[in-house]
Amino acid sequence: MSKFAKFVLLGLALAGCVSAPVPQPPQSPSSPRLTPSATPIELSRDSIYHLSGEWQDHNGKATELRRLRGRIRILAMFYASCKGACPRLIQDMLVLEKGLSPVARARVGFVLVTIDPDVDSPARLAQVAQERGLDLQRWQLLRGDLPQVQDLGALLGFRFRRTSATDYAHSNLISILNSEGELIHQQVGLGIDPAESLAVVQGLLEKEELPACCRE
Amino acid sequence: MRAWLWLLCLTGLAWSAPGLIEVKGGRFTPLYSLEQGPNQQPRSVVVKPFQIQSKAVTNQDYLEFVTENPQWRRSRVATVFVESNYLKHWQSDLAFEPGLAHRPVVFVSWFAARAYCQARGLRLPTILEWEFVGLASERHEDGQADRDFQKRILDWYSRPARLDLPEVSDTFRNVYGVYGLHGVIWEWVDDFQSVMLSGEGREGGGLDRALYCAAGVSGSANPQDYAGYMRYAFRSSLQGRYCLANLGFRCAQGDPSTKGRRR
Numbered sequence: 001m002s003k004f005a006k007f008v009l010l011g012l013a014l015a016g017c018v019s020a021p022v023p024q025p026p027q028s029p030s031s032p033r034l035t036p037s038a039t040p041i042e043l044s045r046d047s048i049y050h051l052s053g054e055w056q057d058h059n060g061k062a063t064e065l066r067r068l069r070g071r072i073r074i075l076a077m078f079y080a081s082c083k084g085a086c087p088r089l090i091q092d093m094l095v096l097e098k099g100l101s102p103v104a105r106a107r108v109g110f111v112l113v114t115i116d117p118d119v120d121s122p123a124r125l126a127q128v129a130q131e132r133g134l135d136l137q138r139w140q141l142l143r144g145d146l147p148q149v150q151d152l153g154a155l156l157g158f159r160f161r162r163t164s165a166t167d168y169a170h171s172n173l174i175s176i177l178n179s180e181g182e183l184i185h186q187q188v189g190l191g192i193d194p195a196e197s198l199a200v201v202q203g204l205l206e207k208e209e210l211p212a213c214c215r216e
Numbered sequence: 217m218r219a220w221l222w223l224l225c226l227t228g229l230a231w232s233a234p235g236l237i238e239v240k241g242g243r244f245t246p247l248y249s250l251e252q253g254p255n256q257q258p259r260s261v262v263v264k265p266f267q268i269q270s271k272a273v274t275n276q277d278y279l280e281f282v283t284e285n286p287q288w289r290r291s292r293v294a295t296v297f298v299e300s301n302y303l304k305h306w307q308s309d310l311a312f313e314p315g316l317a318h319r320p321v322v323f324v325s326w327f328a329a330r331a332y333c334q335a336r337g338l339r340l341p342t343i344l345e346w347e348f349v350g351l352a353s354e355r356h357e358d359g360q361a362d363r364d365f366q367k368r369i370l371d372w373y374s375r376p377a378r379l380d381l382p383e384v385s386d387t388f389r390n391v392y393g394v395y396g397l398h399g400v401i402w403e404w405v406d407d408f409q410s411v412m413l414s415g416e417g418r419e420g421g422g423l424d425r426a427l428y429c430a431a432g433v434s435g436s437a438n439p440q441d442y443a444g445y446m447r448y449a450f451r452s453s454l455q456g457r458y459c460l461a462n463l464g465f466r467c468a469q470g471d472p473s474t475k476g477r478r479r
Contacts, residue, residue, distance in 0.1 A: 022412075041464030043294075043296040045293075045296065046294075046295050046296050047293045047296060048296055050294040050296055050297065069217070074414060080289075099243070109391070113233075150406070150409065151330075153409055154326060154327065154409055154455070154457075155296060155297075155456060155457075157455055158409070158414050159409045159410070159411070159452075160409065160410065161407075161410035161411070162410075169412055171412075
């Protein structure tokens with residue numbers, strides 16, 4: 001028994017050496033200004049949009065993460081047949097959406113990425129959007145091949161594994177990304193008070209230039 | 217004629233470079249399984265045939281990769297994929313002390329390891345593949361019953377991490393001909409992020425709980441397998457960007473999909 005305890009401790013010590021909390025929110029460098037005519041400015045080295053690869057949206061249209069650039073994004077990973085946590089997670093995102101002022105809301109995009117790409121076809125994602133009453137002006141639901149999903153999960157500190165033919169155990173994380181795609185804040189768990197996340201989004205909105213679309 | 221010879225030579229090189237060993241796979245009960253049966257006991261799983269590199273990727277191997285792929289050089293890499301100590305033991309983008317050439321590359325993140333394997337037409341091994349080939353002792357494919365072998369693994373794990381890593385061929389060689397799976401470095405696996413020792417991740421916030429109260433052992437196949445438990449605990453503590461002094465990798469090949477079945 002004591003030997004066992006020793007090894008648990010050792011494991012703990014090892015875990016302790018490397019256990020940093022969720023990825024450190026990078027200190028955002030002076031965010032590049034978005035000017036309509038300028039050639040694309042090089043992506044920040046801390047941007048998760050460095051992940052290449054093709055994704056499909058809920059319309060079946062091909063897209064890339066890079067195209068999420070230029071707007072603050074509130075992003076979560078989920079799967080459609082999840083009965084317990086995911087509806088609550090989406091509900092938490094809807095609470096954030098509702099908590100923003102109309103002006104702020106127009107400058108923020110919401111993204112759901114499925115971790116079950118073999119099952120969650122674009123049509124199924126569209127169905128989720130409809131069932132949950134997601135405003136597709138602002139919301140995007142994405143599917144990509146598993147290696148890409150794993151990449152994105154690893155960037156966000158999102159852990160998941162299959163527990164049966166239809167179910168997954170997974171982290172509950174809502175990530176707030178600035179318009180460069182840098183991870184600024186994460187809301188961990190379900191039913192969390194939205195105040196902190198809303199303050200983060202508000203702070204980002206004040207810091208970032210208005211996108212070209214919304215000036216004047 | 218000469219062109220043909222060149223081509224033959226080149227393809228020969230491309231094939232021999234990865235140093236892949238065939239592992240025919242089989243059924244085993246991992247410490248933790250993707251699918252759990254009643255009482256949260258892991259079910260036995262079938263590991264399909266796969267190939268795995270006989271030796272860990274060396275600094276020399278990795279140098280070739282960053283030479284061909286400048287976006288993975290220390291000075292240019294996207295910091296979202298690596299911690300600031302990426303390749304910290306190298307002198308510069310393309311240089312390290314000559315003595316390091318045949319020692320395992322460390323201070324590489326999961327993203328970097330994955331990109332390396334992909335560039336070679338390979339992938340990282342899955343946890344199940346790694347654990348399966350890791351069962352083997354010098355003489356037996358399943359070394360679990362070999363007490364002496366198990367004791368040596370434990371001794372390795374209980375020693376402090378070595379900073380002067382041995383050359384990859386100067387390490388323990390198992391019956392498949394795979395070197396240094398135990399006792400040298402920890403190794404990245406493709407699906408490290410699937411390790412959640414508390415099982416019920418959906419409730420959130422409790423992912424690391426198992427690490428702090430040893431509850432993780434209750435869902436495992438063999439509570440006596442301390443070394444296995446440590447590997448899982450270590451994987452559960454990793455983030456994809458981490459670059460550590462004793463964490464390297466090797467690549468694999470083959471269709472990894474496995475099916476969990478009741479015994």
